[in-house]
Structure formats: structure tokens, C-alpha cells
Amino acid sequence: MTESRPFAWPVRIYWEDTDAGGIVYYANYMKFMERARTEWLRAAGIEQLPLKEQHGLMFVVVDIEAHYRRPARYGDELLVTCVIAERTRASFTFQQQVFRGGLDGELLVEGKVRVACLDAVSLRPTALPKDLM
DSSP: OOSSSOEEEEEEOOGGGBOTTSBBOTTHHHHHHHHHHHHHHHHTTOOHHHHHHHHOEEEEEEEEEEEEOSOOBTTOEEEEEEEEEEEOSSEEEEEEEEEESSTTSEEEEEEEEEEEEEETTTOOBOOOOGGGO
């Protein structure tokens, strides 16, 4: 992963992702973005279950914004990107995009997602792990 190329995760569209018209149901894009963020963490060597069980930390979405440009359909191969737009002591704000046809392809959805690091017991914000800073 370099500064010029965002982290990207492939997603293929199945029937279960679509509505009766064969168009991807709008909320499923949030799932695709979640998967890309999870895989971004994995690529950084962070697994969320051990983070919670061993360190008492968890990540939660606290704010999300999405702009739908074009629909995806059954069978499409998408690429979901993930870039840190802002980082604070206890949160990340990700800029995410969903493309059909690769990074140079057609932009379908773009969004901004703020994820906070919480203490898993108190559910209060806590500092991000040093590994991620």
C-alpha cells in the first residue's frame, strides 16, 4: 500500500446483494466498505477479535456519509478502496470509494466513515493502539 494507491478490496455482486430489480441494495455498500476497512486492518497486522479479547479495545462506526453515483448489478466485480483521511487520538476517518472496472473504472459510490476506538467494557473512547498510529 502506497500513498498514491489506496488499499483496495475486491467484491463480486451476488443475488443476495441485490433487490428485486437486480440492483445492489443501498445498505450493502456499507457492508462492502466495512469489509475493506477490516481487510485494511488485517493488512496492517491487526485482527479485531484478539484486539477486543486481549487488549479490551474495539472499533465502532460513529459517523457515515455516502454519495451514490451509479448502481451496481448482479455479477459486477467491484473494487472498494480505503484511505485514511484524518486521524485523531481515538478515531480514524476513512475516505472510501466503490468502483466497477478497477481503480480507473467507473465510480459508483463514495463515502466518508469515522471509526472510534472504544474500551470494550466501558464503551468509552480510548486512544488508538500505537501500532496504528
